[in-house]
Amino acid sequence: MSILVDQNTKLVVQGVTGREGQFHTLRNKAYGTNVVAGVTPGKAGQDVEGIPVFNTVRDAVEATGANTSMIFVPPRFATDAIYESLDAGIELTIAITEGIPAHDMMRVYTHLKRGDQRLLGPNCPGAISPGKATVGIMPTDVFTPGRVGIISRSGTLTYQISKEIGDLGIGQSTVVGIGGDPIVGSSFIDILQMFEADPETDLVVMVGEIGGDEEERAGEFIAANMKTPVVGYIAGFQAPPGKQMGHAGAIITGSSGTAQGKKDALEALGVRVGTNPTEVAEIVADTLK
Amino acid sequence: MDLFEYQGKQLFAKYGLAVPSGEVADTPEQAKAAAEAIGGTVVVKAQVQVGGRGKAGGIKLAKNPDEAFAEASNILGMDIKGHTVNRLWIETASDIKKEYYASVTFDRSAKKPLVMLSAMGGMDIEAVAEEHPEALARLHVDPLIGFQPHHARWLIYHAGIDEPAQKGVLDALTRAYEAFIGLEATLIEINPLIWTADDRVVALDAKVSIDNNALYRHPDLEALKESVTDDEQERMAHERGVTYVKLDGDVGIMGNGAGIVMSSLDVVALAGGKPANFLDAGGGSNAEAVATALEVLLSDPKVKSLMINIFGGITRCDEVAEGLLTALDKLGATLPIVVRLDGTAAEAGRAIIAERAPANVVVEPTMLSAAKRAVELAKEAS
Numbered sequence: 036m037s038i039l040v041d042q043n044t045k046l047v048v049q050g051v052t053g054r055e056g057q058f059h060t061l062r063n064k065a066y067g068t069n070v071v072a073g074v075t076p077g078k079a080g081q082d083v084e085g086i087p088v089f090n091t092v093r094d095a096v097e098a099t100g101a102n103t104s105m106i107f108v109p110p111r112f113a114t115d116a117i118y119e120s121l122d123a124g125i126e127l128t129i130a131i132t133e134g135i136p137a138h139d140m141m142r143v144y145t146h147l148k149r150g151d152q153r154l155l156g157p158n159c160p161g162a163i164s165p166g167k168a169t170v171g172i173m174p175t176d177v178f179t180p181g182r183v184g185i186i187s188r189s190g191t192l193t194y195q196i197s198k199e200i201g202d203l204g205i206g207q208s209t210v211v212g213i214g215g216d217p218i219v220g221s222s223f224i225d226i227l228q229m230f231e232a233d234p235e236t237d238l239v240v241m242v243g244e245i246g247g248d249e250e251e252r253a254g255e256f257i258a259a260n261m262k263t264p265v266v267g268y269i270a271g272f273q274a275p276p277g278k279q280m281g282h283a284g285a286i287i288t289g290s291s292g293t294a295q296g297k298k299d300a301l302e303a304l305g306v307r308v309g310t311n312p313t314e315v316a317e318i319v320a321d322t323l324k
Numbered sequence: 325m326d327l328f329e330y331q332g333k334q335l336f337a338k339y340g341l342a343v344p345s346g347e348v349a350d351t352p353e354q355a356k357a358a359a360e361a362i363g364g365t366v367v368v369k370a371q372v373q374v375g376g377r378g379k380a381g382g383i384k385l386a387k388n389p390d391e392a393f394a395e396a397s398n399i400l401g402m403d404i405k406g407h408t409v410n411r412l413w414i415e416t417a418s419d420i421k422k423e424y425y426a427s428v429t430f431d432r433s434a435k436k437p438l439v440m441l442s443a444m445g446g447m448d449i450e451a452v453a454e455e456h457p458e459a460l461a462r463l464h465v466d467p468l469i470g471f472q473p474h475h476a477r478w479l480i481y482h483a484g485i486d487e488p489a490q491k492g493v494l495d496a497l498t499r500a501y502e503a504f505i506g507l508e509a510t511l512i513e514i515n516p517l518i519w520t521a522d523d524r525v526v527a528l529d530a531k532v533s534i535d536n537n538a539l540y541r542h543p544d545l546e547a548l549k550e551s552v553t554d555d556e557q558e559r560m561a562h563e564r565g566v567t568y569v570k571l572d573g574d575v576g577i578m579g580n581g582a583g584i585v586m587s588s589l590d591v592v593a594l595a596g597g598k599p600a601n602f603l604d605a606g607g608g609s610n611a612e613a614v615a616t617a618l619e620v621l622l623s624d625p626k627v628k629s630l631m632i633n634i635f636g637g638i639t640r641c642d643e644v645a646e647g648l649l650t651a652l653d654k655l656g657a658t659l660p661i662v663v664r665l666d667g668t669a670a671e672a673g674r675a676i677i678a679e680r681a682p683a684n685v686v687v688e689p690t691m692l693s694a695a696k697r698a699v700e701l702a703k704e705a706s
Contacts, residue, residue: 138535
């Protein structure tokens with residue numbers, strides 16, 4: 036197994052005819068992902084190197100049975116694209132787009148949580164199950180098939196840690212970028228839950244960073260619900276405290292949000308945390324022994 | 325984007341939220357003229373984006389225009405926690421019966437707007453939240469339903485707002501929420517929200533932050549964007565659209581992606597060095613972005629060595645290498661530069677550097693070794 040993306044993924048790409056959309060669609064396809072359709076309003080009937088283009092996501096779903104969507108449209112159209120994907124019944128929407136307004140995402144998130152569809156991102160690199168399928172913008176040659184799951188808020192850091200782990204001969208079941216925005220569709224906990232249920236994932240690496248309280252809450256979830264071991268990493272120990280205006284934010288998060296606070300919270304809950312990507316890989320290898 | 329108090333108050337007025345009448349002044353003469361126009365006793369308020377202005381002497385009462393001139397002369401140019409006062413807000417003095425606290429913020433954890441209200445305003449609200457949590461009424465709002473009158477009533481009763489002020493506070497909360505939505509703010513904070521001697525409810529302060537991602541829908545707010553930094557590199561980075569934060573060390577750092585840059589700062593510190601900055605050249609960094617980023621870094625005389633840490637995803641390492649060479653050609657920098665390239669086209673990138681880069685550019689194979697080398701070179705250079 037693996038989670039989110041695999042041989043059963045039937046991908047439709049929203050924004051398939053744009054420069055970046057086209058580039059990454061073809062790369063995903065070349066890796067083996069089953070790309071069944073693209074959507075660009077007004078371009079129905081065209082194709083992108085054999086991938087049929089439709090005017091709407093619903094048309095694409097009806098014609099191809101697409102179950103996963105990847106969104107590559109610019110921020111000002113991306114909110115609509117997410118709603119369109121959800122309305123068309125897509126099970127998993129992966130929004131790569133960076134820069135979607137927070138108020139839009141507050142509404143999207145509230146709507147999303149009233150149903151049982153899944154959204155990854157926005158502002159995320161996607162997900163890859165090495166050897167099976169990739170949806171997104173990750174550099175595929177960093178990953179090898181294996182039994183470690185990775186969840187991360189950051190793109191490049193995910194590649195770094197995957198490579199460090201790979202250098203020790205350890206591959207990945209699925210690597211998931213949940214996105215760096217304050218509001219993303221799937222949390223660490225959502226994905227941890229999926230890895231816990233995946234018999235082919237023996238260990239999970241959770242790559243966090245400063246800000247918010249997602250890592251702390253994930254720590255509590257791990258302690259209470261997970262048998263699969265989790266190794267943590269937090270980036271941003273040297274980051275200056277954010278220039279914060281007003282105090283409303285501090286009231287909500289209390290003392291959490293700093294790298295040290297997150298590391299302490301995770302360790303107190305029994306999660307080992309590496310201080311740099313190399314050490315994380317060493318802890319992973321040690322735990323799997 | 326964080327707004328100044330005067331900008332926030334001007335926006336509040338547009339949403340029908342009562343604020344004291346006031347004017348902006350950049351000179352003592354303007355402060356005097358403003359005091360004359362407003363009439364009566366005025367308050368001279370330093371416009372800086374930092375708390376504790378009052379304690380620092382940045383807020384003063386002036387009974388007449390001459391006093392306003394004198395207070396303005398004292399406050400302009402004052403340093404408040406590292407912020408220089410360049411602008412004042414002169415407003416009519418208020419007769420305060422009681423100070424409340426009100427805010428609408430974006431709760432990242434609940435992913436919803438959070439409205440908070442307290443009858444214990446005017447003071448450090450974090451301390452109130454800590455010591456008297458019951459005095460701070462909090463309510464999450466479903467963003468698809470919006471802020472309803474019953475929300476406001478619940479807050480007013482639970483915060484213990486005085487009866488004669490209740491109607492005014494209800495109105496103020498409703499308008500603050502409208503401003504939060506209309507401006508696509510991430511924070512609207514009013515501390516204090518006052519109950520006046522003549523039973524009005526008025527916003528005496530305004531802290532407003534706007535979501536940068538939403539500015540394209542608000543050209544009028546975009547125009548308020550002004551550089552609030554005195555720092556040369558931060559200003560330069562801001563103008564060129566580079567994400568940059570200055571720190572106090574001497575190892576300059578650049579990478580592609582916020583996560584890997586933060587991680588780079590951490591490994592430099594672990595190697596015994598001190599990072600000079602945070603600089604994210606962005607995912608998908610091309611040669612031009614790298615050259616721009618380098619220009620910002622190299623303009624800082626405190627930087628003794630550079631660590632360039634790239635993990636190519638969308639970013640191609642050969643393009644990064646080309647950008648580096650172009651920038652060095654143009655800028656003629658001689659300080660030691662440690663480069664670590666991995667991921668997409670890393671070998672091609674390393675080859676470009678090996679063949680054509682000047683001697684001050686060295687390549688290291690890993691993030692840790694690059695950090696260690698950059699720290700050593702910075703120490704040798706200082």
